[in-house]
Amino acid sequence: MPAKPTGIARKSPPPLPVKPRLSVTSVEFQSSASPAYSNPADFISLSALGSSNIGVVGLKNLGNTCFMNSTLQCLSGTVPLARYFLGGNYRKGINRANPMGTKGVLVEEFAQVIKAMWSGQESIVTPAEFKKRVGEFNEQFKGTEQHDSQEFLTFLLDTIHEDMNIARGVRSKQIDTKSQEDETIPDEIRLQMAWNNYRSTNWSIIVDLFQGQLKSKLECLTCGTTSTTFNTFMYLSVPIPSHNSAGQKGGPVYLDECLDKFVEIETLDGEDAWNCPRCKCKRRTRKTMTIAKLPTILLVHLKRFYYQGPFKSKIDTYVDFPLASMDLGKYLAASGGRSDSNVYDLYAVSNHAGTLGNGHYTATVHNSSKKAWYNFSDTRVGVCDVNELKVCFFSPLACNFVS
Numbered sequence: 001m002p003a004k005p006t007g008i009a010r011k012s013p014p015p016l017p018v019k020p021r022l023s024v025t026s027v028e029f030q031s032s033a034s035p036a037y038s039n040p041a042d043f044i045s046l047s048a049l050g051s052s053n054i055g056v057v058g059l060k061n062l063g064n065t066c067f068m069n070s071t072l073q074c075l076s077g078t079v080p081l082a083r084y085f086l087g088g089n090y091r092k093g094i095n096r097a098n099p100m101g102t103k104g105v106l107v108e109e110f111a112q113v114i115k116a117m118w119s120g121q122e123s124i125v126t127p128a129e130f131k132k133r134v135g136e137f138n139e140q141f142k143g144t145e146q147h148d149s150q151e152f153l154t155f156l157l158d159t160i161h162e163d164m165n166i167a168r169g170v171r172s173k174q175i176d177t178k179s180q181e182d183e184t185i186p187d188e189i190r191l192q193m194a195w196n197n198y199r200s201t202n203w204s205i206i207v208d209l210f211q212g213q214l215k216s217k218l219e220c221l222t223c224g225t226t227s228t229t230f231n232t233f234m235y236l237s238v239p240i241p242s243h244n245s246a247g248q249k250g251g252p253v254y255l256d257e258c259l260d261k262f263v264e265i266e267t268l269d270g271e272d273a274w275n276c277p278r279c280k281c282k283r284r285t286r287k288t289m290t291i292a293k294l295p296t297i298l299l300v301h302l303k304r305f306y307y308q309g310p311f312k313s314k315i316d317t318y319v320d321f322p323l324a325s326m327d328l329g330k331y332l333a334a335s336g337g338r339s340d341s342n343v344y345d346l347y348a349v350s351n352h353a354g355t356l357g358n359g360h361y362t363a364t365v366h367n368s369s370k371k372a373w374y375n376f377s378d379t380r381v382g383v384c385d386v387n388e389l390k391v392c393f394f395s396p397l398a399c400n401f402v403s
Helices: 066-076 079-086 089-093 105-118 128-137 149-163 187-199 205-210 255-262 386-393
Strands: 026-030 212-220 226-233 236-238 266-268 274-276 281-283 285-293 297-302 305-308 311-314 343-354 359-367 372-377 380-384 398-402
Touching: 066 079, 066 105, 066 149, 066 343, 066 359, 066 372, 079 105, 079 205, 089 105, 105 128, 105 149, 128 149, 149 205, 149 343, 187 212, 187 226, 187 285, 205 297, 212 274, 236 255, 274 285
Parallel strands: 026 398, 236 297
Antiparallel strands: 026 297, 026 343, 212 226, 212 285, 266 285, 274 281, 297 398, 305 311, 343 359, 343 398, 359 372, 372 380
């Protein structure tokens, strides 16, 4: 019998859906907080778009590119991001001198795809030029092989960030990183110092919308010495418990059980023990992980894929999650109770059906202007009944939440 998950009361496992399902591996949630990036005037207004069909189009499969199409549908459904690229003001933020980017080439192609998807003039968009450019900058996606949409999403957001990184190459004030290691300074001050330090070389709409911070703390179990670090994250990659709350192996679980597993306290020993600076040797150590700063849009990646030797396998466990009002306050390093910035609503899921060798990616996205959920399977587009959403969601890939 596995140990009771930390931080939640024992409850019955979620019921399995009646219909055949997919299996979620990554989720996008959005926070109610407003994006801090740039000027509000840079975001084209929804009323100026005019069309009632904005953002509801199919994407042509260019040879096993369903993983790319699924990702693009989720990003198109990320309204703050889409609105930013629908106007021309985003070009003012392109950093063509950044050697870590594509000199604006890929972000320009991404913007063209978003504009075509939101134009209301086409029912099917062919992202051929975008696919070509992606292959030029990443050999992994050059051919017609199937790929993990989570890997593609990570590459795409990282690339857009570097193309739009207005801090890269700008001489900024030297930041004292030594003070961040001083355990006598309050955590909230060191958290802000770490964030300011990161932002001194990384500042883009991707940072402001999708990135948060994790707090990791090590404590020597012999002398009590601690070491606290704050690291930036783009998405939470959470494990799926091997047993559910009823002790059933591979049985259905709730998303908060995955999050509980993510922040579960660890004891480091043996080869994994921490080299305590005070004891001057390796000691048994307690490691705790919490969320220090939540992003506006939260990407949750369910770790469904793993390796057994040279072979890649997939976990098919059913993971149930809320469609609205998911409160992450209890996972924050310093929780002050319920706050609007801690509560997220689901708006997009990247899905995968089938096996590792023979599968297909789709997307399920909420269209706020039409107050409806849509299923996107390459060129096929259809409304998803709200009563069937949980069934639609469970295929392997990614979820997006908005706070």
